[in-house]
Amino acid sequence: MKKISKLLALMLAILVLLAGCGKGEQVDIESEETKQNDEIIIGWSSDLDNFGPLTSEDGYSHELLGLVYEPLVKFDGERAVPCLAEKFETSEDGKVYTFHLRKDVKFSDGDILNASAVKQNMDGILQNRDRFSWMGGIGKLDQVKVVDEYTVQFIYKEPYYAALLDMSAQFPVRMISPKAIPDDGNTAGILKGSIGTGPFVLSEAVKDQEYIFTSNEDYWGQKPKYKKVIIKVIPDPDARMMALESGDIDLIYGAKQLSYEGYAQYENNNKIGRALSENESETRSILLNTKNEILSDINVRKAILSGVNKENIIDTTLLGLEEKADTILNQNLPYCNVAVESYKYNKEKAIELLEKSGWVLPEGKEIREKKGKKLSLELMYVTGRGAEGDIAKIFAAQMKEIGIDIQLDGVELMVWGTRGFEGDFELSFNATYAAPYDPHTYIGGMKSYSLDNAAQQGLSEKSELDEKITKLFSTNDEKEIQAHYNEILKQLNDSAIYIPISYQKQIALYNKEKISSLEFPAIAGELDMMLIK
DSSP: OOOHHHHHHHHHHHHHHOOOOTTTOOOOOOHHHHHHHOOOOEESSSSTTTOSTTTSSSSGGGGGGGGGOOOEEOOSSEEEEEEEEEEEOOOTTOEEEEEESSSSOTTTTTOOOHHHHHHHHHHHHHHHTTTTTHHHHHEEEEEEEEHHHHHHHEEESSTTTTTHHTTTTTSSOOOGGGGSSSOOOTTTHHHHHOOOSSSEEEEEETTTTTEEEETTOOSSSOBBBBEEEEEEEESSHHHHHHHHHTOSSEEEHHHHHHHHOHHHTTTSSSSSEEEESSSSSSSEEEEEEETSSSTSSSHHHHHHHHTOHHHHHHTTTTOOOOOOOOOOOTTTTTTTOOOOOOOOOOOOHHHHHHHHHTOOOOOSSSSSTTTEHHHHEEEEEESSSTTHHHHHHHHHHHHHHHOOOOEEEEEEEHHHHHHHHTTTOOOEEEOOOOTTHHHHHHHHHSSSHHHHHHHGGGGTHHHHHHHHHHHTOOOOOOHHHHHHHHHHHHHHHHTTEEEEEEEEEEEEETTTTTSSSSOOSSSSTTTHHHHHH
């Protein structure tokens, strides 16, 4: 009987390998070997030091926060639904949100999740109100009030239509055990431990090497698919690919961790499987800084937008798998189906606009000049972050065709953030945030803490734009909200400081011997949801 069982398992495995699974190469049959496997090893590009909802600001760790930390409400792909709160209601004036907590939830250290613990978490977040002013769910929050042991109220200074969406985001409103919060109450400080209510517990941590998460035996919700999740820190993208090939890791997850060039290598591969998300996430874009002397000229900005052949970028670097973006926010998002005049690829028009602004091409030269100065600009991107480097090279080649010299400036993530927020760049990659952050959080950030705010400082209508954003986040009236979005999105489009390239999808590579299939969750960036049965 054992021999027959092994033979059947082998036949099933062969059928799985031969089955065609479309773009994502997804397989629905799990082998007996996979069912018995209780461990998964994931290659990750950055360290998880001081792993917490407010301390993981590297843009990568957010996708792992759900392993340990949970929100009061979560986003199901369309709206905020209960999570740690079993139900909630909103006052008629839109200023008070009342959450009724589940009574069966404990932190992994044994502490009970109650209204007092929620208030302690929120008070810690409010200590960093200025830092999170771009998120209205925090910037507009006046106080958190304990009603009874399992009821808590969030009281806002004024109505804010996206409050529940902010609370369901990957960070920062996720619950930390009171015992792990620093003595000063500041949850953005050095945590005493990475302790939450989630399906996993951070059981071992070796800085810059690996982090081991084990299943939370007392977890209140659906049990994890794996008993152990190991995050191996491998900063170099080529080294991550080699680790997957050798079997040292089982999975590389997400477009930030993997380029399409790397993804393409494993088409119809017997050992390495591929997965592609059905839904788009953020918008890939390049941002033009209007504080720069050259880019302060709208004709130069329009010339750059007209000189970008997005189809060529998508077909070559992105394998034709992503949809071309003509608007900075996907028109499928709420309130974003706004009619604007997009910038089409037109090389002749780009040249005409440059010459109109006095940038001429000297005889025998490839780069335009004006009063003896070359038309040269620097494009900042994050090294090793998905397809950015490859897109940058093609963009530079396209700009050279219209006489613009683009110098590529690859930097580490933290350098990109620091320089970006200070406005120390000329052009920079700058994606939107994806659901549930888009569109409200991305637009809200334009008033303060973002590369967008820095890049908009040279616009004569900057104060007007900020005023429109302020009005948007001071009403709950649907018609007013839509009207404000109409004005804001049209103004952003007309300013010609954004080069939307494509609506990004999430991609992954996995070891078929360990993982029989991989399907992205509703929010493709939430890795934790993929690890739950």
